[in-house]
Amino acid sequence: MPIVFDQVSYSYDEKREKTRKRGIVARLRSGKRSGDQGEEPREQPAWGSTAQQEWALRNVSFTLGDGEFLGLCGHTGSGKSTLIQHMNGLLTPTEGRVIANGADLSDKKAAQRCRADIGVVFQYPEHQLFAETVLADVSFGPRNLGLSEEEATERSFEALRAVELDADAVADKSPFELSGGQQRRVALAGVIAMRPSVLVLDEPAAGLDPQARDEMLNLVARLHREGMAILMASHNMDDLARLSDRILVLNQGSVFMLGTPDEVFSRGDELRSIGLDAPFAQNVAEALRTRGVALDRELYDIEGLAAALAKRYRARCHGQAAEPQAQMRAADEGRSDGATHA
Ligand SMILES: Nc1ncnc2c1ncn2[C@@H]1O[C@H](COP(=O)(O)OP(=O)(O)OP(=O)(O)O)[C@@H](O)[C@H]1O
Ligand SMILES: [Mg+2]
Structure with a gap:
């Protein structure tokens, strides 16, 4: 299903403000005043004054097409994880809309409906493993969909095989007996078991050793080849250049560039101006070109x-x-x- 971001802006300040107002209402209802029981009166938040508003996302527009691989990059704090949480309605825009399969995800029911089809794998997803066995963990989602025990188990085995784990060998093990890379694949299997058509990954290779990194990225590439649309945030430009159909570059919450890897990485100077870089081979090619080696201006x-x-x-x-x-x-x-x- 295509996912459309239409002029999406998001401010954590507004969320804090809503929470603060809810707190005030709750206190008024209970007859307490701010400052009672030693509570400090809170500072007035910055929200309301345009100059002071801090936008984690600002007027972000793009479409993730069916079967597309969209890479997402940006300096730390540029808004990647905030954008990712909008992909299945976990966060809803302060302004603008996110439309998935024609439905506005600000609508809670629409967001709930889309969650099986848009799988989100957060950063370090293995930290969220909780069940006693791998099978119990992976089948948690399918069981929540209301599937029978047998169907949920069947899907879980299928998902474990899809992430290239020996399903028979690991199903009854505790997830915590596995290596870090395997744990991360178990977490991914839990999302794949929902059979999504869109997979959203926040830095899926972060913190893995080189072999587990390669395995994880090859796995993501294979899922894409098999037809899944992918949105993947990464700091690694080489990975993004190799895997993406298009790349979205965020800078301070706004779209800085959106284009094919060729288009994006031919603008190395602009990327460097916002603290990013082109892939290694692209930099070498550029350095050679400036020394008179006639190389085509293509993505290497x-x-x-x-x-x-x-x-x-x-x-x-x-x-x-x-x-x-x-x-x-x-x-x-x-x-x-x-x-x-x-
Ligand atoms: N829960 C939160 N409450 C308040 N502000 C937040 C929260 N999460 C993120 N922010 C702020 O929103 C902005 C975007 O953060 P976000 O985590 O989306 O960036 P990122 O691109 O994912 O960074 P990184 O590369 O470090 O993962 C930053 O200014 C950050 O400090
Ligand atoms: Mg992040």
Whole structure:
């Protein structure tokens, strides 16, 4: 299902203000005044004065298309996790709308309906594992959907296989006996067991060792190839360049860039101006270009750059080998010309 962000702005201040007002109403109802029982009167929040408003998101518009892989990046505090929580209505916009499958997710019922279809995997999801066995954890969501024990178990085994765990071997184990990478895959299985068509991942590879990182990202790439739409937040530009159809760059809560990896990473200077960077191979290509190596302005990964440099090197070797031969030929021709003229 496509998910549309239409001029979405979000302020945590307003949320705090609502909570504060609810507190005041509750206190008035109970007959207590602020300051009773040693409670300090609270400072007036900044909300209400435009200049002081702090927007975690500001006028964010984009569409996550069916089956699309949208990468999300931005400096720390730029709003990635806040945006992610809007994807299935956990947070609702202060201004603007999020529309999923035609429904406005500010409507609680619409948000609840969409939650099976839009799976959100938060940062460090393994911290939320809670059940005694892997199977109990993964089948929690399907059982909540009202599925029978048998169906929930079947889906859970399918999800464990989908995240490339040996389902028979791990199902009855405690999740806490597993490695960090495996625990994270169990958490992902819990979301996949809902059979979502959209998967939203907040830094899925953060904190994993290199092998578990690769396994996790290969897994996400495979889920995408099999048809899931993916929105993935990451600080790693190489991963985003390799996996994304398009990349959304956030800066201080606003859309700074939205385009294909090619379009985004050809603007390395602008990315650096907001504390981000282009992928490693792209930076090397750019440095070589400024030193006179004629490389096309395309998006390189390490293999692509190595292949382009090897091609240039071969062409140069051929050129050098061809040059003396050409000179000799010219000299021969000169001699023969000379001989003729002589
Ligand atoms: N629960 C909260 N209450 C108040 N402000 C918050 C809350 N969560 C985030 N913020 C603020 O909202 C802004 C966006 O934060 P967010 O966590 O969405 O950024 P991020 O891009 O995910 O950062 P990171 O890369 O560090 O994960 C920041 O200014 C942050 O301090
Ligand atoms: Mg975050």
